[in-house]
Amino acid sequence: MSISLALFSPPTQPLSLFSSSPSKPLLTLKPHLSLGPSKFLTTTKASAENGAGTSPSAATALEIQPDQKVAETPQQVVQKGESSVGANGSAGAVEIEEDNVLSQFMDPKWVGGTWDLSQFQKDGKTDWDAVIDAEARRRKWLEGNPETSSNDAPIVFDTSIIPWWAWMKRFHLPEAELLNGRAAMIGFFMAYLVDSLTGVGLVDQMGNFFCKTLLFIAVVGVLLIRKNEDLENLKKLLDETTFYDKQWQATWQDEKPGSSKN
Amino acid sequence: MASVALKSFVGLRQQASTEKPHYFFTSQSQTKPPGKLKFQVLASKSSPRLTNRKLRVAVIGGGPAGGAAAETLAKGGIETYLIERKMDNCKPCGGAIPLCMVGEFDLPLDIIDRRVTKMKMISPSNVAVDIGQTLKPHEYIGMVRREVLDAYLRERAKTNGAEVINGLFLKMDVPKDGVSPYVLHYNGFNGKVGGVGEKRTLEVDAVIGADGANSRVAKAIDAGDYDYAIAFQERIKIPDDKMAYYEDLAEMYVGDDVSPDFYGWVFPKCDHVAVGTGTVTHKGDIKKFQLATRKRAKDKILGGKIIRVEAHPIPEHPRPRRLLGRVALVGDAAGYVTKCSGEGIYFAAKSGRMCAEAIVEGSENGKRMVDERDLRKYLEKWDKTYWPTYKVLDVLQKVFYRSNPAREAFVEMCADEYVQKMTFDSYLYKTVAPGNPLQDLKLAVNTIGSLVRANALKKEMDKLSV
Numbered sequence: 001m002s003i004s005l006a007l008f009s010p011p012t013q014p015l016s017l018f019s020s021s022p023s024k025p026l027l028t029l030k031p032h033l034s035l036g037p038s039k040f041l042t043t044t045k046a047s048a049e050n051g052a053g054t055s056p057s058a059a060t061a062l063e064i065q066p067d068q069k070v071a072e073t074p075q076q077v078v079q080k081g082e083s084s085v086g087a088n089g090s091a092g093a094v095e096i097e098e099d100n101v102l103s104q105f106m107d108p109k110w111v112g113g114t115w116d117l118s119q120f121q122k123d124g125k126t127d128w129d130a131v132i133d134a135e136a137r138r139r140k141w142l143e144g145n146p147e148t149s150s151n152d153a154p155i156v157f158d159t160s161i162i163p164w165w166a167w168m169k170r171f172h173l174p175e176a177e178l179l180n181g182r183a184a185m186i187g188f189f190m191a192y193l194v195d196s197l198t199g200v201g202l203v204d205q206m207g208n209f210f211c212k213t214l215l216f217i218a219v220v221g222v223l224l225i226r227k228n229e230d231l232e233n234l235k236k237l238l239d240e241t242t243f244y245d246k247q248w249q250a251t252w253q254d255e256k257p258g259s260s261k262n
Numbered sequence: 263m264a265s266v267a268l269k270s271f272v273g274l275r276q277q278a279s280t281e282k283p284h285y286f287f288t289s290q291s292q293t294k295p296p297g298k299l300k301f302q303v304l305a306s307k308s309s310p311r312l313t314n315r316k317l318r319v320a321v322i323g324g325g326p327a328g329g330a331a332a333e334t335l336a337k338g339g340i341e342t343y344l345i346e347r348k349m350d351n352c353k354p355c356g357g358a359i360p361l362c363m364v365g366e367f368d369l370p371l372d373i374i375d376r377r378v379t380k381m382k383m384i385s386p387s388n389v390a391v392d393i394g395q396t397l398k399p400h401e402y403i404g405m406v407r408r409e410v411l412d413a414y415l416r417e418r419a420k421t422n423g424a425e426v427i428n429g430l431f432l433k434m435d436v437p438k439d440g441v442s443p444y445v446l447h448y449n450g451f452n453g454k455v456g457g458v459g460e461k462r463t464l465e466v467d468a469v470i471g472a473d474g475a476n477s478r479v480a481k482a483i484d485a486g487d488y489d490y491a492i493a494f495q496e497r498i499k500i501p502d503d504k505m506a507y508y509e510d511l512a513e514m515y516v517g518d519d520v521s522p523d524f525y526g527w528v529f530p531k532c533d534h535v536a537v538g539t540g541t542v543t544h545k546g547d548i549k550k551f552q553l554a555t556r557k558r559a560k561d562k563i564l565g566g567k568i569i570r571v572e573a574h575p576i577p578e579h580p581r582p583r584r585l586l587g588r589v590a591l592v593g594d595a596a597g598y599v600t601k602c603s604g605e606g607i608y609f610a611a612k613s614g615r616m617c618a619e620a621i622v623e624g625s626e627n628g629k630r631m632v633d634e635r636d637l638r639k640y641l642e643k644w645d646k647t648y649w650p651t652y653k654v655l656d657v658l659q660k661v662f663y664r665s666n667p668a669r670e671a672f673v674e675m676c677a678d679e680y681v682q683k684m685t686f687d688s689y690l691y692k693t694v695a696p697g698n699p700l701q702d703l704k705l706a707v708n709t710i711g712s713l714v715r716a717n718a719l720k721k722e723m724d725k726l727s728v
Contacts, residue, residue, distance in 0.1 A: 138387065139386070139720075140726050142387045143386065148562075149388045149515070156389070158677070171718040247580060251581070253582075
């Protein structure tokens with residue numbers, strides 16, 4: 001982009017700008033600038049003490065390399081009290097310019113912002129697998145090379161045009177086969193084990209409440225825990241669901257049970 | 263849905279009061295509340311009557327929260343002081359206010375620079391969805407300039423009898439009992455621009471901390487920390503023909519390139535656009551995210567000049583303690599910013615007003631001293647009224663801002679008319695409206711379908727190496 005971040009300046013020059021403004025920023029920004037123009041000044045605590053306390057956003061705002069083109073515009077001198085980043089020259093004269101290198105997603109089958117289904121015909125029917133592949137490739141490309149969203153060439157592709165059975169056949173069925181296989185193996189082994197330990201046959205096991213509970217746990221386990229990481233993920237998910245609630249409740253922890261009315 | 267959420271909330275609170283609070287604090291927030299303080303058990307009805315004077319309350323911070331609080335206090339017959347450090351402050355802000363705020367706070371229509379009636383949601387793969395077709399002709403999202411809004415609310419507080427002081431709050435002496443005043447130390451500027459200001463003190467009976475995300479009042483009452491997002495924004499003046507496109511339209515860009523846990527935006531302001539993004543977890547990469555946002559919007563902001571760069575923290579959740587003694591926090595200082603949309607102006611103003619109302623009521627229009635219990639009523643009312651809104655937005659954020667497939671599904675869902683109607687209804691009127699159950703079911707099925715499809719595509723993407 002055309003931001004010129006290359007200009008560095010000795011700390012003294014920006015300070016001369018501040019002499020015309022309230023000295024509060026002078027007190028705040030002096031120590032900031034003396035740390036060096038390229039330091040990030042984000043504080044990790046929102047409640048951090050910041051000098052004389054003006055421009056709280058300055059404490060947590062990012063200190064970008066002060067660019068000395070700032071000298072012209074009086075606008076920034078007035079406004080820099082609010083955000084120190086306003087003082088940098090990149091605010092003054094940068095223009096959003098056209099990139100010379102236009103990397104765009106091009107594909108003969110991608111017409112008018114969507115996939116041209118007529119080009120995906122196979123044996124007289126649409127080859128949905130190929131459409132899914134094509135969309136995956138497009139998204140992968142965009143992930144690596146984000147493009148500008150344009151009003152002239154809007155993208156209107158909606159994944160719901162691919163029928164549900166195409167998704168089932170491709171994604172659900174193989175995994176279902178895998179999970180059912182696991183469940184069957186576990187079920188057979190557990191039935192044998194319980195039978196050999198207790199003598200209760202398969203039919204009698206199905207009538208027993210404890211065995212039915214075990215069966216339920218086994219099925220849920222096979223469904224939810226598919227990889228080793230899933231155990232951790234599930235625990236984290238559980239914490240996540242209640243975390244926000246706890247943050248909101250925190251203020252009520254202070255209250256003594258007696259002094260609370262309801 | 264709303265009532266279920268409420269039940270669990272209240273229940274948790276009642277049992278929580280007997281449990282230890284220590285496990286509520288994660289490794290990120292380091293402060294624990296100090297050992298249980300002795301509370302003065304003073305029933306508010308038997309609070310001492312104030313002889314010869316009215317209740318004195320100071321509002322620190324003159325933004326929407328402070329202005330609304332000061333106005334309500336002054337109207338309620340309380341001696342109000344509003345301390346604001348910078349009268350012409352241009353707070354970096356998205357500047358969007360919901361329709362209900364205009365009505366509830368009697369805002370004049372000329373405060374609103376623009377009425378946004380259309381929004382465009384743009385997914386990571388640039389699928390663009392227009393929302394806003396379900397809006398009725400009188401409905402809009404108001405875009406305001408903060409300096410204009412804040413000044414108006416402060417002026418109104420002043421006309422109602424509040425004393426507006428230009429000063430910087432430094433610290434506060436906390437009284438030992440329930441009747442002695444709080445002594446505030448501040449630097450008074452006397453309206454002079456430049457100069458350090460002179461040290462002054464002010465004695466008040468109660469304090470409302472409305473001084474924003476880096477609240478000093480919060481520090482004074484040891485309110486604890488919150489996680490916060492950094493919102494970074496560039497104001498860009500674009501050519502008129504491009505500005506016409508943004509006449510009444512705002513854009514939201516989602517994607518890992520734009521933000522890992524928030525969104526990038528292009529909001530129209532009075533005569534320029536604000537292009538920005540935010541993040542909680544990757545604050546160091548904010549410049550990268552901003553460049554990516556600009557890149558995604560490039561076609562539409564081509565030829566624009568950056569006229570201002572600004573950044574500000576946005577709280578992610580309320581502080582562990584929002585109230586101590588006769589000091590209460592409101593607005594950003596308390597951390598009342600919603601997840602998912604990052605909306606804070608309305609909630610700031612509303613919480614300011616609610617807290618002030620609780621003080622007016624507890625003091626019987628300034629005749630009695632207030633105590634902590636009167637202020638707690640504001641917290642109760644607030645949590646009860648707005649908890650469903652916050653929770654729903656939290657769930658939405660957790661589900662839809664998780665990953666690129668989730669965001670793709672999110673944008674796909676936004677194309678649905680029912681979703682648009684529900685979203686705008688709840689945003690504009692700040693109620694979690696229970697919808698039609700049949701359509702809710704259809705929506706749930708469609709959401710799951712979208713999520714499944716997007717995640718399936720992601721699995722395919724992972725297999726590829728382009």
